[in-house]
Amino acid sequence: MSKLILHLSLFISLWVNSNELKPEFRKSGIEAETKYCASENYPISKDFYKNPCSKVGSFTNFDKLYPSVLVDNGDSIWEIKYADKSLRNSPLAVAIDNLLNQHPVMALIVWRDGQIIREVYQYDRKDTNLYDSFSMHKTVTAFLVDIAINQGLINSLEDKVTDYIPELNETDWKDVTIFQALTMTSGFENHNGKLYTELLFKDGDRLKTIKDLYHTRKYAFFSKINPGEKFIYSDANTYVLGLILERVYKEDYADILSQLLWRKVGFESVAKVTTTKSGQHMVAANLLARPRDFLRLGLLVLNDGRNHLDEQIISPEWIDGLFGKTQITSKCPYGRGCRGGYGYSYQAWLPPTDNTISFIGRYGQYIHINKDTNTVIVINAVDDPVPTEKRPLILELFNAASIN
Numbered sequence: 370m371s372k373l374i375l376h377l378s379l380f381i382s383l384w385v386n387s388n389e390l391k392p393e394f395r396k397s398g399i400e401a402e403t404k405y406c407a408s409e410n411y412p413i414s415k416d417f418y419k420n421p422c423s424k425v426g427s428f429t430n431f432d433k434l435y436p437s438v439l440v441d442n443g444d445s446i447w448e449i450k451y452a453d454k455s456l457r458n459s460p461l462a463v464a465i466d467n468l469l470n471q472h473p474v475m476a477l478i479v480w481r482d483g484q485i486i487r488e489v490y491q492y493d494r495k496d497t498n499l500y501d502s503f504s505m506h507k508t509v510t511a512f513l514v515d516i517a518i519n520q521g522l523i524n525s526l527e528d529k530v531t532d533y534i535p536e537l538n539e540t541d542w543k544d545v546t547i548f549q550a551l552t553m554t555s556g557f558e559n560h561n562g563k564l565y566t567e568l569l570f571k572d573g574d575r576l577k578t579i580k581d582l583y584h585t586r587k588y589a590f591f592s593k594i595n596p597g598e599k600f601i602y603s604d605a606n607t608y609v610l611g612l613i614l615e616r617v618y619k620e621d622y623a624d625i626l627s628q629l630l631w632r633k634v635g636f637e638s639v640a641k642v643t644t645t646k647s648g649q650h651m652v653a654a655n656l657l658a659r660p661r662d663f664l665r666l667g668l669l670v671l672n673d674g675r676n677h678l679d680e681q682i683i684s685p686e687w688i689d690g691l692f693g694k695t696q697i698t699s700k701c702p703y704g705r706g707c708r709g710g711y712g713y714s715y716q717a718w719l720p721p722t723d724n725t726i727s728f729i730g731r732y733g734q735y736i737h738i739n740k741d742t743n744t745v746i747v748i749n750a751v752d753d754p755v756p757t758e759k760r761p762l763i764l765e766l767f768n769a770a771s772i773n
Contacts, residue, residue, distance in 0.1 A: 390451045390485065398491035399473055405751060411492060424732065424751035425475060429498040431657055432641050435569060438623045438650065440631045440640040447635025447665050447677035452484040459486055464762075464769035468748075472762045473733070476500060476660040476749040479770075480668070481742065488660075492751075499641055499657035500749040503730030506656040507607045508691075509630070509666065511551060511716035513614050515687040516629045522617040523547065533613040536576060541586040542609070549596045550606040551715050552703045556586040556594035559603040565654075572646040576612060579605055600702045600713060604653040607716060611652025622650035634669055635677045636662045654730070660747050663728075667736045667745035670726070692726055692740070693719045710758050718757075722771050729757065737767055744770045 401407040406422035413430050414423035427434060461479060465487050468474060475494045479487040490496060502509075517523045523533070526548040531538045545555045560582045567573035567582070583605045586594050594601070611622055618625050623642040631640060640662065643655035669676060670691065674683030690698040691714050693705045698714045701707035705719040711727075712719035718727045720737075728736040733750030746766065757763055 388453050390454055390487070392488040392490065392496055394493075394495070395489065395491045396493050398475070399471060401492055405473070405492060407492070421751070425492045425494070428475065428501045428732070428749070428751060429494055431501045431643060431655060432499065435655075436644045436646060436648070437641040437657065438621070438644055438648075439627075440623050440642055440656075441627045442636040442639050443632035445635055445678065446637050447668065449480070449661060449664065450484040451488075452486045460772050461486065461766070461769045464766040468762045468766050472760075473751045474748060475751060476747070478660050478664050478745075478747040480664055480745040480747075481770075483743075485664075496659065496661065497638070498659070499638075500660060500663075501654075501730070501734070502656040502658065502663070502728075503654045503732060503734050504604075505663070505728035505730040505734050505736060506652070506654050507604075507716040508728040508736075509626070509656060510607055510611055510614070510652050512683055512687075513625060513629055514547070514551065514610055515683055515715075517614060517617055519684055523613070526551065530609050530613065533616050534576070534609065537580065537609075540580060540584045542579075542583070545596045545609075547610070547613070548697070550609050552698070553600055553602050553606055553713055554597050554703060555601075555603070555606050555609075556596050556599060557583045557601065557603050557605050558586075559601060561604050564604055564608075568645050568649070568651070569643075575608055575645075575649050579608055579612075598702070600708060602713075607653035610716075611650070614652075622652050630682065633676060633680065633682055634665055636665055638662060660749055663736050663747045663749075664745055666728070667738050667747065670738050671740065671743065671745055687715065691715050691717050692724060710756075720757075720767065722767070725767070725771070727757070727767075733760065733763070735763070737770065739767075739770050742771060742773050746770060 404421045405425045406412055411426035412423050413426040413433055415434050417423045417427040469489055475492050477489045478485060527546050530545050530547055530550055531543050549555050563582055567578045614625055615622055638659045640658040643651040673685050674681055674688050676682050689695050693699050693714050703713040705712040718729050720727055724740040726738050731754050733752030735748040737746040
C-alpha cells in the first residue's frame with residue numbers, strides 16, 4: 370500500500386511539473402536575417418545606434434563594448450512562480466503573440482496575479498544574458514534617492530541640487546531643486562548625444578561635462594526656461610541625482626546600488642553598471658541585468674516598495690508619487706495626462722491608464738506595471754528609437770494588460 374501511495378505521489382508530482390509553464394527559447398525573431406544579421410551570429414559593435422545588424426548582440430553584451438563594474442546580489446532570492454499551461458489562453462494571449470511575431474523582442478515576461486504566464490526569449494538569446502536597460506536605469510537611480518531621504522542623508526526633495534554639489538553654484542543649476550531634477554523640469558535642454566559622446570567615447574569627467582554642456586538653461590531659440598515651468602527630458606537631470614548620491618554616501622554608484630537595492634530585493638543574479646574608461650559610473654542608462662530581475666523591480670513597485678521578505682525598501686509615499694498619486698506629482702507640466710500622452714513622475718513614465726507606470730528605455734525596453742490588474746510586463750527589444758505612442762503592438766499589449 371505504501372509503495373502504491375509513493376508511486377501515486379510521484380506520478381502526481383511529475384504530472385504537475387509537466388503542466389507548469391517553462392521559459393521558451395527561440396532561435397529566430399522577426400527580420401532576424403534581413404535586419405539583425407543572424408547569419409553573422411548577431412555581431413557586437415559600438416555602431417549599434419546606426420547599424421541594426423549589431424543591436425541584438427550588443428544589447429546583450431554591452432560589457433564587451435564598454436567597461437563595467439559588478440553590482441552584487443544577496444543570498445536570498447525572490448522566488449517567482451510559473452502558471453499552469455492552461456492559463457496561456459488568457460485575455461493577454463493574442464496581444465502577446467502579436468508582439469512576439471511582429472515586433473523585435475529579445476525577451477518578454479508577462480506576470481499576473483502571482484505567477485509568470487509567459488516567458489519567451491528570441492534571436493537565440495538566453496535568460497541568463499544581462500540585457501541593457503538603457504533609460505529604465507533612471508527609475509532605479511530615483512529609488513536610491515528615496516532611500517537616501519529615509520536614511521536622513523538627503524534632507525528634502527525641495528533642497529537645491531547645489532546644496533550637495535556646490536561646484537554647480539556658478540551655473541544655472543543653482544536654482545534647481547532635487548524634485549525638479551527628478552521630474553525633468555530643471556529647464557535644461559536635451560544634449561544627450563553630446564553627453565554620451567563625452568563620457569563613453571572621450572572618457573569625460575561627469576561633473577565637468579555637466580558644467581560644460583549644461584551651464585545655462587537655454588531652450589527653444591535660446592529663450593530661458595525657469596525651473597518647474599517645462600518638462601524637458603534630459604539625462605543631465607539623472608546624472609546630477611547620481612552625483613548627489615555619491616556625495617552623500619561617499620561611495621561609487623554601483624556600490625550604493627548593490628548595498629541599498631540589489632542585495633535586498635532578492636535578485637537572482639549580479640548586475641553590471643557601465644563606466645567610462647577611467648571608471649566613472651553611468652547612472653542614467655546602461656544598467657545590465659537579467660529580465661527576471663527587471664521583473665523583480667516591477668514586483669517591488671507592485672508590492673508597494675516591500676521585498677519578498679516583507680521589508681520596506683522603497684517608501685509607500687515614494688510609490689504613491691511614482692504613480693502620480695500625490696498632490697505634487699499630479700501637477701502639470703509633468704503629471705498624468707498633462708502632456709497629451711505619457712506623463713512623468715520620479716524618473717518613471719505615466720501612461721494614460723490610471724494606476725500604471727512604465728520604466729522605459731531606448732530601443733524598446735520596458736517594465737510596465739498595472740496595479741489594477743496585478744500585472745507586470747518586461748520587454749527587452751531591438752526596436753527603432755521611437756516614442757511608445759508610435760509602437761502600436763506595445764500599446765495593444767499594455768491595453769490588454771489593463772483588462773481583468
